[in-house]
Amino acid sequence: MNVASLEFLLGLFALGAAFFLLAGHLSRRCALFVLNLAVLYLANPAPLSWILLGVFLVTGYGTALWARARSAKGAVALYLAVFTLVFVILKRYDFLLPLLPGLILEHPILITGLSYIFFRQVHFIVDAIQGQIENPSFWTYLNYQLNFFCLLSGPIQRYQDFASYWVAPEPPPASREEVLRAFLRILMGVGKVTVLAAALLMAYDRMGEWRLTWLSQANAAPLPVTLAWFLGMLYAYPLYVYLNFAGYCDIVIGGAFLIGMRLPENFDRPYLSRNLIDFWTRWHRTLGFWVRDYIFTPLYMALAKRSPQAASRWAFACYFVAFFLVGMWHGSNLKIVVFALLHGIGVSAAKLWEAWLLKRGGRAGLRKYLESRPIRALAVFLTLHYFVFTVLFFPTHLAAEATPLHALLAWLQW
Amino acid sequence: MDELRAQLQEVFREVFDDEEIALRDEMTGNDIEGWDSLMHLNLIIAVESRFGVKFATSEISNLRNDGENVGSMVSLLAKKLGRG
Numbered sequence: 098m099n100v101a102s103l104e105f106l107l108g109l110f111a112l113g114a115a116f117f118l119l120a121g122h123l124s125r126r127c128a129l130f131v132l133n134l135a136v137l138y139l140a141n142p143a144p145l146s147w148i149l150l151g152v153f154l155v156t157g158y159g160t161a162l163w164a165r166a167r168s169a170k171g172a173v174a175l176y177l178a179v180f181t182l183v184f185v186i187l188k189r190y191d192f193l194l195p196l197l198p199g200l201i202l203e204h205p206i207l208i209t210g211l212s213y214i215f216f217r218q219v220h221f222i223v224d225a226i227q228g229q230i231e232n233p234s235f236w237t238y239l240n241y242q243l244n245f246f247c248l249l250s251g252p253i254q255r256y257q258d259f260a261s262y263w264v265a266p267e268p269p270p271a272s273r274e275e276v277l278r279a280f281l282r283i284l285m286g287v288g289k290v291t292v293l294a295a296a297l298l299m300a301y302d303r304m305g306e307w308r309l310t311w312l313s314q315a316n317a318a319p320l321p322v323t324l325a326w327f328l329g330m331l332y333a334y335p336l337y338v339y340l341n342f343a344g345y346c347d348i349v350i351g352g353a354f355l356i357g358m359r360l361p362e363n364f365d366r367p368y369l370s371r372n373l374i375d376f377w378t379r380w381h382r383t384l385g386f387w388v389r390d391y392i393f394t395p396l397y398m399a400l401a402k403r404s405p406q407a408a409s410r411w412a413f414a415c416y417f418v419a420f421f422l423v424g425m426w427h428g429s430n431l432k433i434v435v436f437a438l439l440h441g442i443g444v445s446a447a448k449l450w451e452a453w454l455l456k457r458g459g460r461a462g463l464r465k466y467l468e469s470r471p472i473r474a475l476a477v478f479l480t481l482h483y484f485v486f487t488v489l490f491f492p493t494h495l496a497a498e499a500t501p502l503h504a505l506l507a508w509l510q511w
Numbered sequence: 512m513d514e515l516r517a518q519l520q521e522v523f524r525e526v527f528d529d530e531e532i533a534l535r536d537e538m539t540g541n542d543i544e545g546w547d548s549l550m551h552l553n554l555i556i557a558v559e560s561r562f563g564v565k566f567a568t569s570e571i572s573n574l575r576n577d578g579e580n581v582g583s584m585v586s587l588l589a590k591k592l593g594r595g
Binding site: 405 | 545
């Protein structure tokens with residue numbers, strides 16, 4: 098389902114116009130529930146997927162409530178391990194091929210928004226057993242998980258925020274300006290997705306075709322042309338990914354605002370980050386915060402409590418593990434392992450560099466370093482290009498020979 | 512509460528290795544040098560150990576949100592210790 102499609106946008110505007118005409122919270126909630134199911138059905142009508150999704154949701158909710166009543170952390174850990182294993186199999190990660198019989202990965206099951214359902218479920222279970230969610234109802238939980246604004250690609254809203262809306266919805270946007278701002282946000286999102294991102298993708302595809310043509314001809318393209326082609330490919334894809342995803346977020350955040358639902362922001366000028374740790378608080382922010390809260394924090398705290406003397410060394414390892422896993426989530430083929438390793442190394446290196454600066458110049462030296470505008474400009478430039486380099490390993494739809502990675506490896510004669 | 516603040520100040524001084532820290536409720540991460548996300552976790556570990564309490568994952572991250580400050584930590588700690 099394309100959120101920038103005319104059908105989706107017309108549906109969104111109709112919902113925004115009619116939602117507050119419905120009398121009472123219950124009728125509005127029922128309307129949203131029906132819409133959630135309808136979007137899910139349109140995205141994937143396969144009965145097997147619905148059954149498996151139902152099993153996921155019921156077991157997740159049941160485990161959270163059961164473990165909360167009994168403080169059964171061992172059982173939760175077991176459930177999360179099994180849940181993660183099933184998630185990994187359903188995502189068909191190629192690196193599992195040597196470990197699992199091929200048949201297991203050749204299943205026909207496709208669950209719409211599986212990754213985001215997984216993230217929300219882990220958050221819900223952990224927060225529930227830690228007493229951070231009071232009296233969760235299955236009705237609220239079900240709509241939280243199936244909320245069509247966040248179903249396809251996030252943002253990863255927290256249960257507490259959704260529940261406060263669900264139980265006591267916000268009133269209609271207070272002023273005409275607020276409504277216009279929401280429409281403008283949607284319009285900007287549509288522009289990003291359907292004009293800018295689409296044009297970049299078209300250019301990227303065309304450049305890929307050029308590369309295949311050059312390879313099929315006896316005479317290679319002149320060096321300046323090849324260099325211009327490489328740079329074009331290098332920048333086009335990261336820019337396309339950003340505009341496409343940020344545009345999607347603009348549409349769903351603006352659309353949700355029309356019915357009084359506040360969704361978390363997912364981007365904050367990520368290409369102006371000064372290092373890769375900073376980058377992950379600006380790019381797909383709700384994923385970065387989820388990783389911080391449900392992978393990095395528990396891992397670091399467990400290790401640092403066990404051996405406080407080695408806490409700072411553990412921090413580097415935890416940064417690596419957390420962002421290696423983030424990288425791995427982004428794809429299923431073997432190239433994504435390199436992408437993930439580069440992100441794990443990038444965040445660990447950023448922390449190591451900061452520790453070195455602190456050791457060398459103390460807190461005053463670090464502050465001076467952080468306040469320097471030329472250093473900031475250089476740091477932003479280097480971070481942007483490091484990220485752009487990692488995207489060379491990001492899976493795309495182009496044939497391997499048409500990609501800039503292939504050209505780079507051929508140039509290096511590797 | 513004042514005793515709690517004084518004890519918390521000792522923890523802050525120890526974690527940030529700065530004997531001159533004088534806690535006030537309105538202080539945030541910007542007012543204490545080095546209070547970044549990693550030091551926040553070290554601070555939480557030290558507070559848990561000193562007061563024998565445990566913070567939930569979402570409490571740890573919420574304490575770093577905009578609008579939260581030392582006063583938020585004092586209140587949460589007091590609640591956990593049954594002094595709130």
